[in-house]
Amino acid sequence: MSMFGGGFGGFNPGGRPSMGAAGRKGNGLPFAGIPPDLAEGVAKLEAREPGHGDPQAPFDPVADTGRKVTLLRLVIGRKGLLVAALLAILVETLLLQAGPYLVQVGIDHGIAARNVTVLSVATGAFVAAVLLTGLATAVRMRQSGRLAASATRDLRIRIFAHLQRMSLDYYTSEKAGVTMTRMTSDVESLQSLLADGFAQFVIQALTMVVVTGVLFHYNAGLAVITLLLVVPPLLLASLWFRRAADQGYNRQRDAIATMFADLSESLNGVRVVTAHNRQDRNIVAHREVVGGYRDANDFTGRINAVYGPGTSVIGLLGMAALLLIGGRMVLRGELSIGELTAFVLYLNAFFQPVQQLVQLYTQYQQARAAVGKINGLLGTPSTIVQRPSATDLPPVRGEIVFSDVTFAYVPGRPVLSGVNLHIAPGETVACVGPTGAGKSTLAKLVTRLYDPTAGAILIDGYDLRDVTLASLRRQIGVVPQEPFLFAGTLRDNIAFARPTTTDAEVWAAVDAVGLRDLVERSPEGLLTPLHERGQSVSSGERQLLALARAFLAEPRVVVLDEATSSLDLNTELRVEAALDRLLQGRTAILVAHRLSTAMRADRIIVVDNHQILETGTHTELLSANGPYAHMYATWSSHSTP
Structure with a gap:
């Protein structure tokens, strides 16, 4: 605004850095601390820095103001x-x-x-x-x-x-x-x-x-x-x-x-x-x-x-x-x-x-x-809502029950219909069937990524909808078909579920899945940064890192959704040996296209036509001469030299 138009124009205009995990620098050496002669100046600088809230503030999966933004x-x-x-x-x-x-x-x-x-x-x-x-x-x-x-x-x-x-x-x-x-x-x-x-x-x-x-x-x-x-x-x-x-x-x-x-x-x-x-x-x-x-x-x-x-x-x-x-x-x-x-x-x-x-x-x-x-x-609500009356799920043995479960991604087009399934504590169950039959849907329902349209899913007798999401997912480990790696170091990604874990525990998980070679040849070992989405490692190594993440989380129930689908034969053998250790004493649901993976399970269920067609061990299903036997015959004919 001009000074002769009622104003005096010309005056109108057209955090604290983080030290990372344990304060380490890019060369992998630990942060040595602030020199004494600089400590006073740093303290004054920090006193002028604005606050950014409580870094330990918990996440509430229920609370929201519910008020519109104005x-x-x-x-x-x-x-x-x-x-x-x-x-x-x-x-x-x-x-x-x-x-x-x-x-x-x-x-x-x-x-x-x-x-x-x-x-x-x-x-x-x-x-x-x-x-x-x-x-x-x-x-x-x-x-x-x-x-x-x-x-x-x-x-x-x-x-x-x-x-x-x-x-x-x-x-x-x-x-x-x-x-x-x-x-x-x-x-x-x-x-x-x-x-x-x-x-x-x-x-x-x-x-x-x-x-x-x-x-x-x-x-x-x-x-x-x-x-x-x-x-x-x-x-x-x-x-x-x-x-x-x-x-x-x-x-x-x-x-x-x-x-x-x-x-x-x-x-x-x-x-x-x-x-x-x-x-x-x-x-x-x-x-x-x-x-x-x-x-x-x-x-x-x-x-x-x-x-x-x-x-x-x-x-x-x-x-x-x-x-x-x-x-x-x-x-x-x-x-x-x-x-x-x-x-x-x-x-x-x-x-x-x-x-x-x-x-x-x-x-x-x-x-x-x-x-x-x-x-x-x-204003868009989540379809997975934690009830205000939800209680913490106590440590579980791992019994899983599907009780007349029906589920549809699109109303009127069910993927699963009237499914009943009982998985005993410590049992490993493999889900097989054609693509789109609902195998992965079973795994997503167990982790409560979705809720069933009808029926109920129970762990140790607790309906998943009656327990808090945090207490449920602390006891369920998931290895997805396409593992996601975050921007950060190898250690950050392996310890994703337990960021306060010790280096010794991280190395134990690395050895369990056979990743020591990758870590040792990386320039900064466990502190080697990964590119966005883990593009600096192979698809097989990304899967191994996801397995190490699940291993370190020590869940009571493990869900593996096509966990070996992107691995070559040698890597698959290493992963299967690691899986034997990961699944020991734990309930596991394996979604598998490779029947070689399914055959290692205690029990196999065949999913198709929105339901479970048959269930039993590998030998029992072959003897029944049903859908699994036909799948196995087809697989054998293509895998035999």
């Missing part, structure tokens, strides 16, 4: 920062409007009266107002920035915690890029609004109120005539812009989410894209997605191009009318030249906030659309 709720809980920011805004606004009044005083009582003292005082007051405005702006920016950072930090944590509570069906139906947009672009829109947009909105709104009062103070009749000429068309234009902007910015948020989703999918599947030479077609497809985002931006640009210049024209026409009417009043002696000058400057100060509010409303609409998307995510 801009008011984001700031109302931080009353100290909010009050400080509002006070700074009020002071800044009043100081911004001192300029035209001091100009009027300088003209009427200094220049016209040939009084150098008054002119000097008015000039000095003008300079002081500029300096104080700068100070108030700095305080306002500091407080509003802290307010925005604090509010969006808590919002990010709330979104992340909600995502941690969501069940698997959410992630199978929602694209990863869309979910990432909620945490990145949408939250950033809110932070931008709270950091500067909120303060600017209050400043400009207060400016219009203050200027209106000043105009009526100078000359009520002239103020009424001027405002009647400009306010009605401004109101009509603003109502049109609001309706069009609501549509445009919602469309824009959807388009950017689609763009992120397509980018995420292409990057995650880059190996498949390269292998099948899909680069050109993917570029064409992404061009269409980006084009949709461009079209959404074009739409919002068009409505801004109409509204912005339109309000400028209305303001300039109003100022022309003011000069004509006010000039005639000066000629008649009804108004001084200084008062007319101040009136023109204040009127200009009245219209400049309108231009600012156009931009701020654009920013507000982006944030409003982002709030809608975030509330849509937070």
